[in-house]
Amino acid sequence: MSNVLIQQAMEAALNDFAASGGYPVAWENTKFQPDPDVVYLVPYFMPNVTDSIDLQQKTRIYQGIFQVMVVWPAGMGTIGAKAVAEAIAEAFPNGWETLAGSVRVYTDRPAQVSAGLSDDVSYNVPVSIYYRTDI
Numbered sequence: 001m002s003n004v005l006i007q008q009a010m011e012a013a014l015n016d017f018a019a020s021g022g023y024p025v026a027w028e029n030t031k032f033q034p035d036p037d038v039v040y041l042v043p044y045f046m047p048n049v050t051d052s053i054d055l056q057q058k059t060r061i062y063q064g065i066f067q068v069m070v071v072w073p074a075g076m077g078t079i080g081a082k083a084v085a086e087a088i089a090e091a092f093p094n095g096w097e098t099l100a101g102s103v104r105v106y107t108d109r110p111a112q113v114s115a116g117l118s119d120d121v122s123y124n125v126p127v128s129i130y131y132r133t134d135i
Helices: 003-021 079-091
Strands: 040-047 061-073 097-100 103-107 122-134
Touching: 003 040, 003 061, 003 079, 003 097, 003 103, 003 122, 061 079, 079 122
Parallel strands: none
Antiparallel strands: 040 061, 061 122, 097 103, 103 122
16 A cells, blocks of 8 residues: 555545546646636645554554645635635535545544635635545
8 A cells, every 4th residue: 555546545535536526636636727717726735754563563544635626716705715625525524435456534523614815816715624544
């Protein structure tokens, strides 16, 4: 098991969400030229320290945050951005699960929609999705 498989599983789920809503995604380390008038998503895969909690030290717990930034055009208000962020949080509810290869990846707490951040060209709302895998 590796963080790469977990990232692939989380990104596949986000891709399904984005496709259903018509949102472009600016995947990490890929070329992306955003249209300033289009809402898009920016995911970040942030693994935490891998842990082991059994006496034999064989079990591995992979956990971290899959954060999705909703990028909303500046000057278009905040409610729409927050609604998209809440829809992402609802797509990854507490207890949601998917497979990374043959291993179960699940959310172990509710997703968190944080306060929006403004800059000159956009209003950005982060959604933190807390994942975990026990092997």
